Amino acid sequence: MVAETLVLRPPGRAERTRRALAAAALARLRADGSFTTEEVATDAGVSLATVHNRFPEGRDGLMAEAFEAVLDRVVEVTRLLEVERLLENGLEQVVADLVEGLVVVFEEETLVMRAALARLPESQSLRHAYRDHEAQALVSITRFIRLGQAAGRIARGDPDEMAVAVLVLGQGLNNPTLLGSSRRPQVVAQLSDLLTSMLSPGR
Amino acid sequence: MVAETLVLRPPGRAERTRRALAAAALARLRADGSFTTEEVATDAGVSLATVHNRFPEGRDGLMAEAFEAVLDRVVEVTRLLEVERLLENGLEQVVADLVEGLVVVFEEETLVMRAALARLPESQSLRHAYRDHEAQALVSITRFIRLGQAAGRIARGDPDEMAVAVLVLGQGLNNPTLLGSSRRPQVVAQLSDLLTSMLSPGR
Numbered sequence: 222m223v224a225e226t227l228v229l230r231p232p233g234r235a236e237r238t239r240r241a242l243a244a245a246a247l248a249r250l251r252a253d254g255s256f257t258t259e260e261v262a263t264d265a266g267v268s269l270a271t272v273h274n275r276f277p278e279g280r281d282g283l284m285a286e287a288f289e290a291v292l293d294r295v296v297e298v299t300r301l302l303e304v305e306r307l308l309e310n311g312l313e314q315v316v317a318d319l320v321e322g323l324v325v326v327f328e329e330e331t332l333v334m335r336a337a338l339a340r341l342p343e344s345q346s347l348r349h350a351y352r353d354h355e356a357q358a359l360v361s362i363t364r365f366i367r368l369g370q371a372a373g374r375i376a377r378g379d380p381d382e383m384a385v386a387v388l389v390l391g392q393g394l395n396n397p398t399l400l401g402s403s404r405r406p407q408v409v410a411q412l413s414d415l416l417t418s419m420l421s422p423g424r
Numbered sequence: 425m426v427a428e429t430l431v432l433r434p435p436g437r438a439e440r441t442r443r444a445l446a447a448a449a450l451a452r453l454r455a456d457g458s459f460t461t462e463e464v465a466t467d468a469g470v471s472l473a474t475v476h477n478r479f480p481e482g483r484d485g486l487m488a489e490a491f492e493a494v495l496d497r498v499v500e501v502t503r504l505l506e507v508e509r510l511l512e513n514g515l516e517q518v519v520a521d522l523v524e525g526l527v528v529v530f531e532e533e534t535l536v537m538r539a540a541l542a543r544l545p546e547s548q549s550l551r552h553a554y555r556d557h558e559a560q561a562l563v564s565i566t567r568f569i570r571l572g573q574a575a576g577r578i579a580r581g582d583p584d585e586m587a588v589a590v591l592v593l594g595q596g597l598n599n600p601t602l603l604g605s606s607r608r609p610q611v612v613a614q615l616s617d618l619l620t621s622m623l624s625p626g627r
Contacts, residue, residue: 408585423475
């Protein structure tokens, strides 16, 4: 049993269909900000019955899968918070890369984010995806702060509290007023400075 | 014509019904996070036809009215940014009051906010309410920064850029992870410090 689950096998047909449907939903969301189950079935070349077979939750299940892909990108950006990069490039650069990376993902995925966040109150799968990825991001941030403190490159303080403050500021970047502002580069630079000064040991 | 519109008259019956319906929708949202048009009609003691007569947009129209009431509270908090209070109590206190005020409103109105934000992509009235109040908040913040700079109590810089940064941070406080955190007081204090240090002329 254990051996079997550990063997990496190519995805079976059911899994391939599932992935094709999720990819179709994501593409529709990115292009139009919405999709119907019928459209996604057509795009993936399967019947509506097959969609419901693969995604018993229907549209919200497909949406959750697309949302996961986008949240994976966000978590990926928080992985830029590496203590090696901190020692090599300095806090200012690491923070600037984080902020810029988040702004890029939030901008590129605006339509997917908006559609998914709108369904959050109704869908447990979407809420689960959100919480799960938020927890992953918090782990990355907390670890970075803890190790950075150990290296004397990050201000003292409770790493968990500081991580939540970073998270709040990072999520705040997903803001239509900011993303649509003609002064975006300046405001982004200001928010980067702010985060740097919060984490800086010389504060 | 002009004289007539300037005369303040008590609201007529149609307007009173409208207000009663909006109040019923707000009460339902605060208690349950949702409402049906039928429930609101019953609560206000009118027929469903009357609801649609007063709110041709139906449920979203009622939701927009409730959302406005909540956003009015948020704008009211930004009015704490007065240059008189700055001169009297200092930047740290004014910022702490702003942050605390926002956290209280976001917490008390979580259910209304969540329901309204979820309908934002679908409803123009809701988007309009949001943008209108955001613009009002930006006016308050920008004015505070400009006058504070004139008084030498706020750091130099483009007031419009700085105001958007304050707005982004303020909106970031509307964050379930923050509001639900056991370390909320500490994180809120940290975000207050951050905002204070951004605006402080001695930076």
